[in-house]
Amino acid sequence: MTSVASLHDRLDLAGLDDLLSEEERAIRDAVRELCARRIDPFVADWFERGEIDDPRGLTRELGAMGLLGMHLTGYGCAGMSAVDYGLACLELEASDSGVRSLVSVQGSLAMYAIWRWGTEEQKIEWLPRMATGEAIGCFGLTEPDHGSDPGNMRTNARRDGDDWVLNGAKMWITNGAIADVAVVWAQTDEGIRGFAVPTDTPGFSAPVIKHKMSLRASVTSELVLDNVRLPGDAVFPDVRGLKGPLSCLNEARFGIVWGSLGAARSALESAITYAEQREQFGRPIGGFQLTQQKLAEMYLEYSKGFLLAHHLGRRKDAHTLRPEQVSLGKLNNVRAALDICRTARTILGANGISLEFPVIRHMNNLESVLTYEGTVEMHTLVIGQALTGLPAFR
Template identity: 70%
Template sequence: MSPRTSAPLELLDLDSALSEEERQIRAVVRQLMDERVRPHVADWYEQGQLPARELAREFGKLGLLGMHLSGYGCAGASAVAYGLACLELEAGDSGIRSLVSVQGSLAMYAIWRFGSEEQKQRWLPAMADGEAIGCFGLTEPDHGSDPASMATRARRDGDDWVLDGGKMWITNAPIADVGVVWARTEDGVRGFVVPMDTTGVSTQEIRHKMSLRASLTGEIVLDGVRLPAAAQLPEAVGLKAPLSCLTEARHGIVWGALGAARDCLETALAYAVTRTQFGRPLAGFQLTQAKLADMTVELQKGYLLALHLGRLADAGRLRPEQVSVGKLNNVREALEIARQCRTILGANGISGEYPVMRHANNLESVLTYEGTSEIHQLVIGQRLTGLNAFA
């Protein structure tokens, strides 16, 4: 008979810090992952595919798309509830959480926060239902961590705008119906709501990825794209607007990375108590228990950090540099947990039969996107010292 094990997040009774509603939301998303994603995600990852539209409609039915926004068909859930959903989504796969967070925290949030009433009515209900897919065009081929140097331009031509340039590493781009695209104008950086079937817009899926393979990533090319004046996001002025969208999305990453780490740790724990070497279970060796203990401590610390940031967000007091602390710590620790879990599984750690290497590969992308570790270190450093060390 196998020894009784304890789930990693049960050690400190962290569920007691959640409301009954928050636990119910988490349970619903976890069940969805168990039924709809986990049986198939290894194949999606291996094949570099994702039934994104089908999944988006299912997520829309549960109110997961833009769930922390209010009105326009959005659920109006708390920041903590949204974070718990992200945790469960990424426990399935980082690509699944990326689909939801890019839709809700980047594309939908940008329209919800900075858009006109006409833009909100046109797009948000359809996006909340999963009938319309959105993407967020900020990163460029030569400008990732330094969006202020973006090369995409928007110029006025009569009452219209004309956009030229390109965006790279854009989640959902290959299937998106609408893109929130950021461009430099003579008045600074502005945002535009771009229907992706507009003449001059083309996309190409990025292939041969070693990470986030169960996610649709693409390049957007803008060649003389003519848009009416009404396409501009009226309240988005300057680079602060897209950066605020990134802050919104990073909060989901703070939680989501913990989901990948938890799934790895639960897998390694179950493996260690059943796999026998030298006449006893792997879990019976001191070195293995030391690894499991250290990883569990870091997972719980990250969870407490995420929960604290979520409560601050719900109180309207969350600051960007605080989100940087969460993103820096939780993604970095999640990646280390995935790597350690892989050592416990030995050769099986690289097998697609187990989720550990898939999570580890995915977290290499999560470590980089929406702010590299170095960028978040500089954000925190600037807050501590009052000095800008970005350039």
């Protein structure tokens, strides 16, 4: 049987570890150890049941390790690099996309929105508690009828004296039912604006979405706002239009560029181990040429995806990363990861659909990751516009 260490060594066939500093490898290894202890033994059961045991406890453990808003500075945030954050996302998603989504939504959407666009009072109120996991956030942008076209959202906020009153609904909201604060984007007479909405505000509710076949180890909710009255200082003061929410989405997409590789690596590890142990026609199937071709091609795509993620991470740390480059990474790496999982499933045969192995779980999860934070179509058109200078969205 292949030991984990030797398998990890062989998965560094391309020498990718040489691209990382000693500190970066230490952060990666620490997150990997946390996942092996706290998530991996339980996640298949969470997925099968469609719920995480004690999500608040898990969130506090992630916060204690500095993983929530880890790439932000101040207010109790760890202030780590973009590559550090990317490596953490990779390890979290090697356990499960739903767990990585919890961290991404908390740090790159809810916390980033408050950190980048909120008032000083909002930052002081929420960010330290969110960094430790004592408070959980969600991000309300997508609506039942408006996903890729958020500019036509129907959720609205109107002034009423010194207050704001919000009405509308958001859909497919990670962390919604367990959140303490919801970042909600709404139409106003001044354009689209963002609000920090305490979830105990009268009129706010977050029904859990059931019957998912993907991201089952993740809390997914609808947000309903029925005459939710907020004080005037609940609004983000200095941003209007789609600039606000899109800046947050760009942060989350960067995490997906890395995270999707974790699911791919987990599936590849399973395929290699299975191919060494499974015998047909008198020998391990890993000794057959067609199986080795599959493994080699899977590794090629994984290593190319890692090189792209690493390059984009270094650009982000140098403050030279552009949104279309994030689209490039998200489109390529999620699509490649899904293909790797599908190929791994063929190596495992019928066992590939069993939750005794992680492959079908990753494969199902990636079907959602392929779509959220920008569909294949939208990222394709972002790249197309960057190449031609011609917008093709309408």
